[in-house]
Each structure stands twice: as structure tokens, then as C-alpha cells.
Amino acid sequence: MSTFNNTDLAAFKDVWVFCEQRQGVMMPTSYELISEGRKLADELGVELCGLLLGDNVEGLAKELGGYGADKVILCESPLLKEYTTDGYTKVICDVIEEYKPEIMLIGATNIGRDLGPRCAARLHTGLCADCTHLDVDMDIYRDFLRSASTLPEEKIAGLNSAMVLGQKHDVSRDLKMTRPAFGGHLMASIICPRFRPAMATVRPGVMKKAPFDQAKADACQIVKPNFSLTEADMSTQVVEVVKAAKKLVDLIGADVVVSVGRGISKDVQGGIKLAEELAEVLGGVVGGSRATIDSGWLSADHQVGQTGKTVHPKIYVALGISGAIQHKAGMQDSECIIAVNKNETAPIFEIADYGICGDLFKVTPMLIDAIKAAKAAK
Amino acid sequence: MKIIVCVKQVPDTSGKVAVNPDGTLNRASMAAITNPDDLNAVEAALALKEQTGAEVVVVSMGPPPAEGMLREIIARGADRAVLVSGREFGGSDTYATSQILASAISKIGVESEDIVMCGRQAIDGDTAQVGPQIAEKLGLPQVSYAAEIKKDGDTLTIKRMLEDGYMTIKVKTPCLITCIKELNTPRYMSVDGIFECYSKPYEVFDYNTLKDDPLIDPTTIGLKGSPTNILTSFTPPQKGAGMMLEGADKETCEKLAGILAAKHII
Numbered sequence: 162m163s164t165f166n167n168t169d170l171a172a173f174k175d176v177w178v179f180c181e182q183r184q185g186v187m188m189p190t191s192y193e194l195i196s197e198g199r200k201l202a203d204e205l206g207v208e209l210c211g212l213l214l215g216d217n218v219e220g221l222a223k224e225l226g227g228y229g230a231d232k233v234i235l236c237e238s239p240l241l242k243e244y245t246t247d248g249y250t251k252v253i254c255d256v257i258e259e260y261k262p263e264i265m266l267i268g269a270t271n272i273g274r275d276l277g278p279r280c281a282a283r284l285h286t287g288l289c290a291d292c293t294h295l296d297v298d299m300d301i302y303r304d305f306l307r308s309a310s311t312l313p314e315e316k317i318a319g320l321n322s323a324m325v326l327g328q329k330h331d332v333s334r335d336l337k338m339t340r341p342a343f344g345g346h347l348m349a350s351i352i353c354p355r356f357r358p359a360m361a362t363v364r365p366g367v368m369k370k371a372p373f374d375q376a377k378a379d380a381c382q383i384v385k386p387n388f389s390l391t392e393a394d395m396s397t398q399v400v401e402v403v404k405a406a407k408k409l410v411d412l413i414g415a416d417v418v419v420s421v422g423r424g425i426s427k428d429v430q431g432g433i434k435l436a437e438e439l440a441e442v443l444g445g446v447v448g449g450s451r452a453t454i455d456s457g458w459l460s461a462d463h464q465v466g467q468t469g470k471t472v473h474p475k476i477y478v479a480l481g482i483s484g485a486i487q488h489k490a491g492m493q494d495s496e497c498i499i500a501v502n503k504n505e506t507a508p509i510f511e512i513a514d515y516g517i518c519g520d521l522f523k524v525t526p527m528l529i530d531a532i533k534a535a536k537a538a539k
Numbered sequence: 540m541k542i543i544v545c546v547k548q549v550p551d552t553s554g555k556v557a558v559n560p561d562g563t564l565n566r567a568s569m570a571a572i573t574n575p576d577d578l579n580a581v582e583a584a585l586a587l588k589e590q591t592g593a594e595v596v597v598v599s600m601g602p603p604p605a606e607g608m609l610r611e612i613i614a615r616g617a618d619r620a621v622l623v624s625g626r627e628f629g630g631s632d633t634y635a636t637s638q639i640l641a642s643a644i645s646k647i648g649v650e651s652e653d654i655v656m657c658g659r660q661a662i663d664g665d666t667a668q669v670g671p672q673i674a675e676k677l678g679l680p681q682v683s684y685a686a687e688i689k690k691d692g693d694t695l696t697i698k699r700m701l702e703d704g705y706m707t708i709k710v711k712t713p714c715l716i717t718c719i720k721e722l723n724t725p726r727y728m729s730v731d732g733i734f735e736c737y738s739k740p741y742e743v744f745d746y747n748t749l750k751d752d753p754l755i756d757p758t759t760i761g762l763k764g765s766p767t768n769i770l771t772s773f774t775p776p777q778k779g780a781g782m783m784l785e786g787a788d789k790e791t792c793e794k795l796a797g798i799l800a801a802k803h804i805i
Contacts, residue, residue, distance in 0.1 A: 183703070243706070246671070246681055271701050275683045278668035282637060282675035287766030290633075290666035310773035323770050326763060337770060343663055344552035349772040356766045396680035396714075400696070400707040409703055443805065461721075462702070467665070476804060487552070497804050498781070499795070511780050515795055519787025527789050531796035536805060 165258040167286055173357035176202040177262040179253065180211045180225055181272055187221050190268035192228045194363055196371035197295060198266055199229030201336070204297040207263065210234055212256070214249055216242035226381020227373040234384045240392065243399040244272050250279045252388050257284060259386065262358045264336050269362035277362045287353030288360040289338035293367045293471070296337045310348065325354045335359065345467040345490025366413035366471050409462040410446050417445025417476045420465055423452040424481015424502065424521055433458065435525040436480055442532050443476060450482050466491035480521045484509025501525065540593040540652045542584040543644055545673070546577040546612060548605045549663040558774050573608050576658025578725040580718040583688055584656050585616045585726065590690065594618045596647055600628060600640055609741065614732035619740035621647060627746040630762030637672030638759050642752040643744050644677060652693060655715040659684060674715035676754060682708050683717040
């Protein structure tokens with residue numbers, strides 16, 4: 162194996178995406194990250210490579226090409242069938258040390274958030290968690306800041322270096338990793354200027370999946386590196402993997418999300434039923450604020466917000482949700498926000514496209530009827 | 540047997556949060572609380588203490604006022620506390636923080652039957668990185684997102700949550716576990732605990748305490764030892780308020796449905 166010096170920045174190139182699969186099924190976020198990785202690779206003028214681990218998963222590899230991967234590094238072993246921290250970390254760190262990618266992206270799933278930090282600690286490099294925006298090109302990054310921040314123009318225009326260990330460091334080729342902090346109150350752009358690869362875990366549902374291109378899928382090259390992994394490398398044992406019995410809500414993929422908040426407290430079941438009816442009429446699913454999950458009214462897979470899921474549906478209806486910043490962080494990019502709340506000063510009205518100040522238990526049934534009628538009249 | 544629990548004092552981000560004009564957080568305006576997931580880790584440790592008689596040691600990195608939080612955790616039932624505190628540690632990112640905490644944990648000592656516990660993530664950064672990175676630095680196996688822990692001799696059977704279900708994982712001690720709120724309901728401080736919490740052992744580890752550990756080096760801790768740097772921080776713009784509809788009756792709802800239909804939103 163070649164020598165690995167993580168501070169020899171020039172030795173590193175290409176953008177890599179860890180493509181997570183579970184039980185032979187690709188996680189949707191892998192396609193989102195491949196699509197995003199394509200943009201970054203083009204900005205850097207390098208190749209995009211998917212990294213796929215598992216047992217008998219070669220059939221999943223080519224499809225990654227259809228979303229933009231130039232090649233896929235495939236590591237297969239019966240010991241990689243189920244995710245284990247030790248097995249995946251060893252194989253990934255070994256291939257990174259051999260091939261030296263400049264950037265490594267990982268989906269911020271419960272598995273990605275276990276794997277990413279362990280790999281970054283072993284490789285002695287920087288990892289930015291739960292990113293919601295990634296850039297390399299400075300002009301594109303500055304445009305992003307113009308639309309997504311309240312920074313003054315002179316500050317944005319003058320942004321091209323950072324002080325790193327007392328020295329001015331040009332950031333034009335660094336990955337700018339932007340993420341929310343303090344429950345969404347602040348955003349920060351993080352760089353990893355001295356070590357490679359620069360690593361990021363990325364929030365599922367945030368990056369947009371590119372259209373699938375069969376010709377690119379056919380052209381995708383598959384590389385099978387040599388790696389070693391034995392049972393002695395693994396200190397945990399997966400006894401079983403259990404899928405949730407009940408079908409989980411697909412908040413991230415939904416076009417319409419109808420969410421409920423503390424406002425349903427006087428009749429929890431009735432409030433949820435109304436939300437379900439409205440969601441059905443609009444063709445969507447039901448979500449909830451942190452209060453509804455913490456109170457046990459809805460299961461955790463329904464949670465929208467900084468500590469839940471980030472959604473950007475075509476229509477987001479907030480019923481009895483005050484609009485705490487931690488909730489807004491998960492839904493403010495929805496295309497059309499409709500809010501119903503008794504309190505006319507509720508912060509949700511500050512971001513709603515349409516607001517109705519009233520009792521959700523009275524307004525929602527009327528809204529369901531009105532939408533049914535409007536749809537029927539079309 | 541010993542259970543070492545890592546905890547962090549964080550600003551309470553669930554309430555009103557003030558941001559300074561320069562885009563940094565006005566911490567003085569916010570209450571300091573014990574990170575919620577860390578209390579689940581403390582509770583898990585105390586439950587195992589009841590089962591096995593283990594000693595529970597709580598460790599935190601932070602400024603001197605974090606002593607109050609550590610005393611409260613002693614009052615909940617922990618046996619002793621260590622505060623890792625020093626100017627040299629300031630400005631650490633998750634990598635450098637794990638390096639320092641791993642060194643402090645080695646100093647406390649991890650024997651073959653011991654367990655290190657952390658909360659899944661802290662509400663100020665939401666990174667969930669420090670637990671796994673401590674495990675890597677100590678060479679311990681890790682199990683994150685623990686929702687159930689059963690101990691039988693030196694083997695732990697852990698229910699590890701996934702978004703679409705869970706895994707059951709077996710691991711032997713010593714190991715590191717990160718805990719989620721589904722694991723348990725944290726207990727309150729007991730009256731006896733409050734009386735005793737200032738008489739239980741409390742130590743401060745500073746740079747000099749840890750400096751002989753190979754993990755502690757000026758290039759691996761603090762700002763200089765952090766692989767990541769903040770390029771810029773900012774507040775997101777408020778999306779402009781839209782249209783407040785008049786009234787809240789049938790007519791209002793019909794008007795809204797009409798607008799949505801006209802704009803082809805429905």
C-alpha cells in the first residue's frame with residue numbers, strides 16, 4: 162500500500178460518496194448524494210466515485226452511474242452483509258488510504274452518523290455533521306450566501322480566505338460545508354483546510370436527486386479493490402435486524418405534509434384524524450412538531466424539524482403549530498406554507514404563505530370541504 | 540466494574556434564543572442545562588449500578604461553572620465526578636474534544652469490565668460525533684443509538700435503533716455506548732443525594748494532569764488541533780410573511796381553496 166500522508170493535500174483527488182444499502186436495497190439518500198457529488202466533482206474537475214460495501218450487491222452498482230458516478234468502488238464480503246462499525250470502518254479507511262479521495266460524503270442516517278465520525282477519527286481528518294449545503298466554487302458559494310444568509314454584500318464579496326493557524330488560507334478549492342447549529346438559530350460554513358479527505362455527513366432529503374440517465378449507468382466503471390477483513394477485525398456481533406412492523410411515514414418523499422402541533426392537545430385523537438383527512442384530500446402524509454412526538458401523540462418517524470426530518474414539499478400545512486425555530490428549520494423551504502393557529506402572533510405566520518387565525522378544530526373540516534369542492538370543480 | 544458517563548452542559552436551545560449582531564450566539568441570554576440525551580446515559584449507568592454495584596463516574600469537559608451540573612448528577616446517584624477544564628482545550632472541534640475526553644477517560648482508567656456511556660448528541664451542535672470518536676481514540680467497540688441495554692456477564696445485548704427498525708447487537712466490555720431518549724426516563728435528584736453531593740469526590744483535570752498522555756499534544760487539542768475551521772457563520776433570512784386571510788369561517792376556507800386552485804397548487 163502506498164504511504165498515507167493526510168496533510169499532503171495535492172496527493173488527494175476525486176469526490177467519493179459512501180452509498181449505503183440495507184438488505185440489498187439502496188438507501189434513497191445515496192442517489193441524492195451521488196447527484197450532489199456530481200456537481201462538486203464538476204466544480205473541481207475531478208471524477209465522482211461511489212463507494213459500495215455489502216455482500217452480493219454488485220447489481221446496485223451500475224445504477225449509481227445513472228445519477229452521475231463515473232465509477233463505483235465495490236467491496237463485497239459476507240462480513241459486510243450487515244453494517245458493523247468495525248467492519249465498515251476498516252474497509253473504508255483502507256481504501257481511502259489507498260486511493261486518496263479529496264472529499265468523502267456520507268448520508269447522515271443512523272448508520273452514516275455512526276460510521277462517519279469513527280472513520281474521520283481514524284484518518285485524523287475533519288468531519289462536518291448533518292450538512293444541508295455543500296459548495297466548492299466560490300462564485301456559486303457566494304450566490305448561496307446572498308440568498309440564504311443575512312450577511313452584508315461587502316462581507317460576502319470579500320470572502321475568499323480564512324485564518325488557519327495564524328496564516329491566511331485561500332479557500333477556493335476547499336469544500337464549504339454548511340450546516341445548522343444551535344437548533345437552527347445559526348448556520349455555519351465549515352472547512353477542513355489542512356487534512357484530506359474533507360468529510361461531511363449530509364442530511365437525508367436535503368439534496369435533490371438528478372434525473373436517471375441509462376447511458377451513464379451503462380458507462381459506469383466498477384472497480385474491485387483488494388481489501389482484507391476477517392472476523393478478528395470485528396468486535397460487535399449483529400444478532401438480528403428487524404424492520405419496523407408498521408409502515409413508516411415517508412415524510413421526506415411526500416409532496417404534501419400536514420403537520421400538527423401542541424394546538425391539538427384538547428383532543429389529540431380528533432386533531433390527528435383531521436390532519437389525516439386533510440392529508441388524504443391533498444394526497445399527502447401527516448407530520449408533527451417536536452411537542453407532539455415528545456408527548457407521545459405521534460411516533461418519532463413523523464417529526465419535522467431540526468431534530469426530526471427536513472422536508473420541502475409542495476404544500477406544507479401547519480395545524481396548531483406555533484412555529485418554534487427548531488420546527489421552522491425543518492420546513493421553511495416548503496413551496497407553499499399554510500398555517501392555521503388560534504394565536505395571531507404565532508411565529509409560524511411570519512413564514513406562512515397563507516395564514517388563517519382560528520381554531521383548527523373548526524377551520525380544518527371547512528378547509529377539507531372547500532378543497533374537495535375546488536378540486537371537483539377543476 | 541466502573542461506568543464512565545460523558546456529559547455536556549449546553550445552552551437551552553428550545554426556548555428563546557438571542558443572536559448577537561455579529562452572528563454569534565448570545566450565550567449569556569440562555570439557561571445552561573445538562574444535555575438531554577446525556578441524562579439518558581446517566582440513567583442507564585445508574586440502572587446498571589443498581590444491577591451490578593458498579594461505580595458511576597461522570598466526566599465533562601467545560602468551564603469551571605460546569606461543576607454545578609456535575610454535582611447535580613452526583614445527587615442523582617453518581618459516585619464521583621471529573622471536570623476536564625483548561626484554556627488549552629478551548630476552541631476544540633469534535634475531533635480535538637474526543638482526543639481530550641479520551642485522554643481523561645484513560646486517566647480514570649478503562650478496565651476489562653468497564654463501560655463508557657455518552658448521549659447520542661448534544662443540542663448545541665447536534666453532531667453525534669464525539670461518542671464514536673472517543674471510542675476510536677480509546678480503541679473500544681461502539682454501539683450508538685442504544686434504546687435498550689441488557690447485561691449478562693461481560694456481554695451486553697443492545698437494541699440499536701435505525702430509521703426503519705432496529706438491530707440487536709452483542710458486544711463485550713469494555714465498550715462505548717451512545718444513548719437515546721427511548722432508552723429510559725431519567726430519575727430526579729434524591730434528597731439524600733443532594734445532601735451528599737458536595738462530600739463525594741470531585742476532581743478537575745487540567746492540561747498539566749493530562750499532558751503526559753500521547754493523545755495530548757499542542758497539535759491535537761484546542762483550536763490548533765482541530766481539523767475543521769469555521770469559515771463563516773450567519774443567521775438565515777426570515778422568509779417574508781405571506782397573506783393573512785380574513786376571518787376563519789367557511790368563506791375564508793373557500794377563498795383559500797380558490798387561490799390554491801387558481802395557482803395550480805392543488
